[in-house]
Amino acid sequence: MANAWQGLQELDGWLRPLAVAFAAAGQPIFLVGGSVRDALLGRLTHDLDFTTPARPQEIIEIVTPLASTVWDTGIEYGTVSALVKGMTLEITTFRADQYDGQSRNPEVTFGDTLDGDLVRRDFRVNAMALELATEGEHTFLDPLGGLDDLAAGVLDTPDSPQISFNDDPLRMLRACRFVSQLGLQVAPRVESAMQDMSTQIQRITVERVAVELNKLMLGEQPWSGLDLMVTTGLAEHVLPELPALKLTQDEHRQHKDVYWHSLKVLGNAVELERERGMKPNLELRWAALMHDIGKPETRDFNENGNVTFYQHEVVGARMTRHRLRALKYSKQHIKDISELVRLHMRFHGYGQGNGSAEDDGTWTDSAVRRYVTDAGDLLPLLHLLVRADCTTRNKNKARRLQRTYDGLEQRITELQEQENLEAVRPDLDGNQIMEILQLKPGRDVGRAWAYLKELRLDRGPLDREEAITALKQWWAEQQDHAEQDHAQHQQHKEK
Structure with missing residues (x-):
């Protein structure tokens, strides 16, 4: 555990003042969710999540003296955001939400216990907490066994996956994202529920789906998350072109498996990024x-x-x-x-x-x-x-x-x-073209510009005289064609 919290020790200088400020108000505060998970994995970022029994207005009063900026844009969901010494904090009142099973937007209800808040979270690896202490060691809290799941590389839900996914179907896509980002494997009961409930993803707006897909695609192993989408049927509803790559193979007409080839190419691209430090x-x-x-x-x-x-x-x-x-x-x-x-x-x-x-x-x-x-x-x-x-x-x-x-x-x-x-641009610009050909702005100038660009691509850079000669020759040909077309049109009218 000591090694697991090494990243947090670097943040202790401002975690303590936060703990002191909440303790002075008679309220505990907990680092929670993905922040705790990432600390255990040694990948803590500067965007941290906290929870507390304090109500939103009280959170604002407590954190304002410490922060350079405070946002209350998420206050209807019990979330207050603050910028403290360059760190972005999201502090949310304990939640005990109720879902209607029709949308992913819950009826927001504030709770009074940490355990009640943790059990409503998406996965057990995201349901660990660290109670901040004003002095001495902070207290690690893991009532649902998230640390064991993390050590085993398993992604499982606090409640039954059927209840969890019915509350918020986006969690199924989040499972695929965590497989990509963290290299975890979903528990068998989670995968089974995803297969049975994949159509429920249609309750989610495409904007939220796109956000999760982007996070998945930018993960360390995006091919793993995408394959889970396909095997569970989620991809049929959000990215149907991907499972369609599983072309039926004819034993007499073999060709490369396009589905696995595409995932392999994605893996190669990720490896090339890493090799080049991108x-x-x-x-x-x-x-x-x-x-x-x-x-x-x-x-x-x-x-x-x-x-x-x-x-x-x-x-x-x-x-x-x-x-x-x-x-x-x-x-x-x-x-x-x-x-x-x-x-x-x-x-x-x-x-x-x-x-x-x-x-x-x-x-x-x-x-x-x-x-x-x-x-x-x-x-x-x-x-x-x-x-x-x-x-x-x-x-x-x-x-x-x-x-x-x-x-x-x-x-x-x-x-x-x-x-x-x-x-690569033409050797003469629009103003020069108009001057040389005695044209006014219009379609013919654009055609002449396009011709010179094609000439530039074919022959490379030309000096000014070569470009002018070529332009005049092209324009004379255009005039000849126009006269021929006019003559043919007149003959057709006379007939």
Whole structure:
């Protein structure tokens, strides 16, 4: 236990004043829930949860002298938030809520005992408390055996899981999140109840579902939480594209298991983040999970009986947009994640020529420029996604794919040094185009700008005279086409 509370010792300098302030008011205060669990796991954060029998208005009076800021936005639920020496505290009055079984919003009722407060919490590992002492050792309280569950790596409910999940179905999704974040395994009775009650998740708003999914996706083992969602049936209601990846295998037409491949790619992406010292990236992880969701819709077999998934990345991008919109993700998240899905196959074909000495399959500079330009700011994440997707049991093939992508990244670096690929723009701007072609602002200026950008991608940077010559030649061709179209239109009218 001494080692388990080492993280709390660093906070003792301000925990004591908090205990003193509440004791002076004749009230105890307890560190509770996930804060205690995380302290035991050595992962305590600066966002801490407390509980007390003091009513909300009294909490405000006690904590205000200690805090730089106090918020009462959660006061209707008995929660007062405060900023104390850089720590964010949430202090909640003991609760003894009643649920109606129809929504997850309880009838808020304040309680008078710690045990009554703890038994209404979601899981036993979140139902431990530490009573703060003004001096000496703080008192650890664990009436429901949360410490034993934590030591065993088990996630179980204080009450029966059926009662717990009927009170708040979101707890089923929280179970999947804790599996991802903490590496715990749900107790058999919990998994059974989740399977029986999975449809109840539909009582929860999509906004709350999305919050839990994000926490799950940013966990240390998101694939474990997602697999629990699938095995219990929760995914059918919140992310149906995931179980749909479990394509039926034809013994004569074998192909890679798309479901497990997708979880593997997600795991690879997490590992790449860690290798590069990155923080967990939500866009990368979602793209890794969703990159192949277009395969069930595009699966076909060619004349040789081999499976094909033509254009699955295009279909997958559309399906990704649809799902993330349904979950009410931000427009930027939807755009970035679906674009990564759309682009993840672009690399394949690079370095795969026809076998002749003249064709090694490497792209032209123009193709490399387009790859970089299409990816834009997403290029670093696209690099990681493509590498994460290089999964195969053939180790030689896997190493060859990684070497090939090494070569592409080196090409990009070389061109970047020469041409600043991240800022690829036409060699002439809109004002120069209007001056050279004697145009007024309008559609033709936009068309000319787009032409020059395509030329820039194809040929690289041009000097001013080359760009002007090319622009004038293009414009003359446009005028010729317009005259021909006009003549054909007149002939058609005369007939």
